[in-house]
Amino acid sequence: MEQINQSYLAACRSHPFIKAVEQTVLAYGMLGRGSSVLVAVSGGADSVALLCALWVLAPDYRWRLGAAHLNHCLRGESAEADAGFVEALAKCLDVSYYYRKETGLHALGLQKGVNLEEAGRNARYGFFRKIAGEAGFDKIAVGHHQQDTAEQVILNLLRGSGPSGLGGIPPVRERIIRPLIETPSAEIERFLQEQKISYCIDQSNIDNSFTRNRVRNHLIPELQAFNPRIVGTLSRISKVMRDEDDWIENLVTQVYEQAVIRRDSKNCEIQLSLGQIQSLHRAACRRIVRRAVCEVKGDTRRIQHSHIEAVVSMATKQAQCAGQIHLPGRVRVTRSRDEIGFRKEKNSLRCYARSGRNLKTIPFKYRLEAIKTNPESILIDEIRARFLFYQFKIHDIERVFYRQRQTGWVDMDRIEFPLVIRNPAPGDRFMPLGMQGTMKVKDFFINNKVKPAQRSRIPLVESGGRIIWVAGMRIDERVKITEDTENVLKICFSEIFTDQSYPEDLQIERL
Secondary structure, X not given: OOOOOHHHHHHHHHOHHHHHHHHHHHHOOOOOOOOEEEEEOOOOHHXXXXXXXXXXXXXXXXXXXXXXXXXXXXOOHHHHHHHHHHHHHHHHOOOEEEEEEOOOHHHHHHHHOXXXXXXXXXXXXXXXXXXXXXXXXXXXXXXXXXHHHXXXXXXXXXXXXXXXXXXXXXXXXXXEEOOOOOXXXXXXXXXXXXXXXXXXXXXXXXXXXXXXXXXXXXXXHHHHOOOOOHHHHHHHHHHHHHXXXXXXXXXXXXXXXXXXXXXXXXXXXXXXXXXXXXXXXXXXXXXXXXXXXXXXXXXXXXXXXXXXXXXXHHHHOOOOOOEEEEEOOOEXXXXXXXXXXXXXXXXXXXXXXXXXXXXXXOOOEEEEOOOOOOOEEEEEHHHOEEEEEEEEEHHHHHHHOOOOOOEEEEEHHHOOOOEXXXXXXXXXXXXXXXXXXXXXXXXHHHHXXXXXXXXXXXXXXXXXXXXXXXXXXXXXXXXXXXXXXXXXXXXXXXXXXXXXXXXXXXXXXXX
């Protein structure tokens, strides 16, 4: 990289960009005098500008700086070049440099059941926290800026988030600080250009197979045709929503604690009084339910507004004495006459759902003629479940492949449309993955300890009269992905309910 002149950069102390960063740091109390901060530097414009800004401000506040870079090893020579660039930048600015290669992201994603993007994020933050702890840094600074907030608000809105989601990206979360969070991306780039500071360009940012990139590259430009200042508007809305959310949460805390009957933190379980909940406004009920879920689960990731609404409806329905709902993250919510309980189970809730409850199932049969939109969605009303069908080229599979029991991956060129989704029928046979011969579906259920009362609720996906997937359990050997595969079909199956007594209007936006 081109050497940075320290004296020239230090003379930027009065630059509007530096002043804006300083104002954000002070406004949110991100760093105090004498603080130490580890800066996450990818090599892109945002993180480079962040490191430079904090370096300019550091003498006035006696901050100790460090730079950390995680190489995900996903982009070959480009990734190595980025790592070399960041190391050279840290050397130019005379700050401590911390580096690690992460070669196991795909395996990590498979183990945790998350996609590659989330696996990368978890690896980065895990690395930053480890270095901060070992090297004694008080805070970890990351380069999210105003447009990132706008994108997050849109993504959360599209996913059906409530007020908390519309708060976007928080400026401060525990040890993580975001000094650029109120700075427009154009101001960041203008600063780097004026100071002749180079940075790396990540080509994956223009890859529109990622939802966030489609929002950034297509949706926001479309919205700017209606409001040229849409990014700033969304950022301002997120700030207002965060402030109001904080205020309301403080009010709800006392009510929530009054509703707690029993709390068992060791077993991730909490019981709340139905009488207390039913006496509250529905908006307060939502807050209490969300807080209870967060307490037992540890976070609210994958918990959508529709999940919260289902629990609130179950809790507030006067005539209902008992029921249960299974939420993402193995959270089981149960209602008795006087209490509603939240518990994070150790095992998959699918196992509990098959433990012998006698659920009557109406015969069903659905057809998918073709995949006209990506994904195609089919709701199976009889068992309150949903199927999503995605198609990919094989060269995209590394970005989207992750293993879950409710996800099936098949070679699209080995099947034919229409696909049929139906109940099991007597005499059904298929060739389970890893076997050479066929076996009866009934015997497969017996081997996998599926109770007789539950078998009619497990859908089969059929192609050309042949079963290609026992949903949530096993694909057929003859449609598996091989080294010759070119086109891939991903099928996601999600049970919305495992009981017949839940409200009929629940829709799951994100599975």
